[in-house]
Amino acid sequence: MGTTPTEVLAFPNIKAIVRDNGTAEVVVAGNSRVVPDGDSLQDLRNNALALVVGEAQTLKRPVRVQIEDPEGHGELIVHPDNKIESVTYESRPARRRTQAPATTPETVAPAVIETVPVAAPEPKATPSQTATVEATAAAVERQPWPPTRVEPEASTDVPATSEVTGSSGQRITDAEVPPATAAATEVPATRRSLKESSFLVSAPVLEPATKGWRGSLTRLGFRMDPSPEELAEREDIRTVSQHWPGPRTIAVVNRKGGANKTPTVVMLSAILARYSGAATVAWDNNESQGTLGWRTEKGAHNRSVLDLIDSSTELLSPTTNAAEIAKFVHHQTADKFDVLRSDENEEGDHEVTAEEVDIAHQVLTRYYRLVVMDSGNTARAANWRRMIDHTNQLVVPVTAIEDRAEAARLTLQTLESRGGHDAELARNAVVIVSESTDAKRSMTGDALKRAKAEAQRIADGFEPFVRAVVRIPYDPALVNGPIRYEALQPATQRAWLAAAAAVAKGF
Template structure:
């Protein structure tokens, strides 16, 4: 069924212009976009419509487009799914040679639609008639999008009924199935813009559609806000220290917790002493993972409830996730075993939807390997330093060489490249440029090896001390949202 033209917004103003000199352009809200060259006039039309389809996909709704070319002008409705409907089309008057004999007019082959033959006109004077406005169905326009195919006039008499009318009369009337009918509107309503100048105009009373950037951000928020069937476990790994593992754990947890992905736990699965507790807020106790293991029988019993976890985890009051710290007893020599990882995993998956696991630097340790066994999605952070990147590559290579589940994790991994460097070097203007260039080089190197690569800009709030998501710069927050969305897509 076609779209009623009045239902389609006239904003933004879109024009598609094809010229007889072999050039074309698409003008969107006054901004001109060059149309790729084509071998024919029809190629230029198709290339122009492809740009308009891209605009419709960006806006996620149909758009109007005014078309103009050497053959005529009119208006189309272009849908994001590549459907095209004609609103109107008016051919230009045919140009004829002045010296052509009146009794033998020249037969002109159509320049656009080669599949529709045009018969030579009879040498009989025919009264001039206004050009018809052609209404077409979406299916017909899809086959011949621009210009609409000409309608061929057929002679008729008072005693002869047109074939199309006969077909309509003879077509049996059928009753639609109630199962195939619904009054519900399935397409979501596009909320107006809230950001940038579009958001400003919306707040002033002029409703504006969101920009492509705002639509992309909304999609990332929707992605990280999902509730998956069953808990999801993320392992953050790199065998080299100082690769940004702990900041990655904190920021991924903050994004998932803030956007409603469910109760989120950051678990420091270091074999001895980790640093997650140093970069996060401490609760009113000193409990660690070993205390939780000692109380696991009670926590796994039917009588236990989620409030009992407050004795063992450290809640982040601003970022809304919990932290399970590693053992920080300097005099202790206990190393977490594979069996203890299993115990913590059972407790964590009972109470949390999302579990993000920090890790140590030894891929051979029992607790590291057992963590990988429980992992659904692998995240490999690196900084803009070649030794961190090489350590990340070797970590992925180790997992891939083990085959099976480990190899699948390596191939489906998300690499997060931070532009930060060693804090002791400082970040002057030249250092920032070098870090950006090195981060891009590393990102390009990992791109063909893993599922996704995300870059994080340098931010001084990530260098030292406890990490707070609100303290990050807007560009950094947006980058971490994109990173979390890339991770979530692996679920």
């Protein structure tokens, strides 16, 4: 049986504190003990709990511990045998919201039930009552954390007799109802069709928590349900992991340079390729020379989109196998997508035409499920407009700088004014607002607050006009050099996952 909170001494006062800066400590009776470093906040939680278990083993009795970390705070009871019991827990809200009542399931402590002896012998319980008592005991024994309130069930007792009123107003008891009348009230039994039943379980089993304190407790054998934040992440992963019938084309556009177009192409390609396993290609559709090839891994050749167009007849032949496309694209070994570079000849005298966009798109959609297109800065260029004709989902990246945001607005306005397919893409666009890349890691205090406030202001300005707006935090790994998903900070990876999920919902 579990230990009630009142049975566990409050001495010594123990606190386990995990901070989002990668440090943690366990404070026992005012004495701080440094928690061994870990590779993640999850490792710090596990190491902190290990110290508390050691304290319980030293005292040879259960101890109370106050837990606090960026995800939430509460109180646990830790036993010397590694058993963990939850007393209270309250998650920290992700954003401002109305305060929950004090009696929400997250903050209510388990009720203590006292047994009061009675003088008179109790009547013998029926089998159904016994089963109910046993089920209740099992439920208390396996009470989840955070504890949930158990609402009393409505009474199903039926009086031994009931009265009805006849047509003459005379009251008649059940015993006086004629047999024919009683038989008429019975519903005849019907045989159901086998087509209407199934032995399959329709609802999937919820996997236990893997992150936060809940994940730590799960690994210690105390199975916990995932937090709302972890459930949201699982849903985003499920969304980007889908396979769609037929190829899909994403166009990343903003008529202003330096708006984060190329990093957006790389990150969306990496996440969609990693999670869905679908063949994905990032295509630099700049009318002359783009920078996608500079920010990604180069293969063992120098071929570009012009070489692919010149070999299109061979690549579209029914006798050509899928591996031949590797002659023209540059594979990203870590992020699992390919890159089709723009022309990089020294003269730079060739501009991609609308017909060449058609040919390249026809080739790529034969070999790939997902095509993510980078673009130039000229919405009037022939290749830019033909790219829009092939697009299924429009993405508009913008850094939190006024002129970039204004250029993004004008890009959407141009498409909307053209009507038809272009206007539909603008209305269902996904805008990705990144904190200014001009920010430095040394920025602190008011400067950081202003940068975040500006990003939020721009995001709020786009929200009424498009399908989704996603904010991305500043990350130095996106500023210069080749872009790699694994090089990003965890918060940045999570934000890009949300952005990719918003894009995938448009498929």
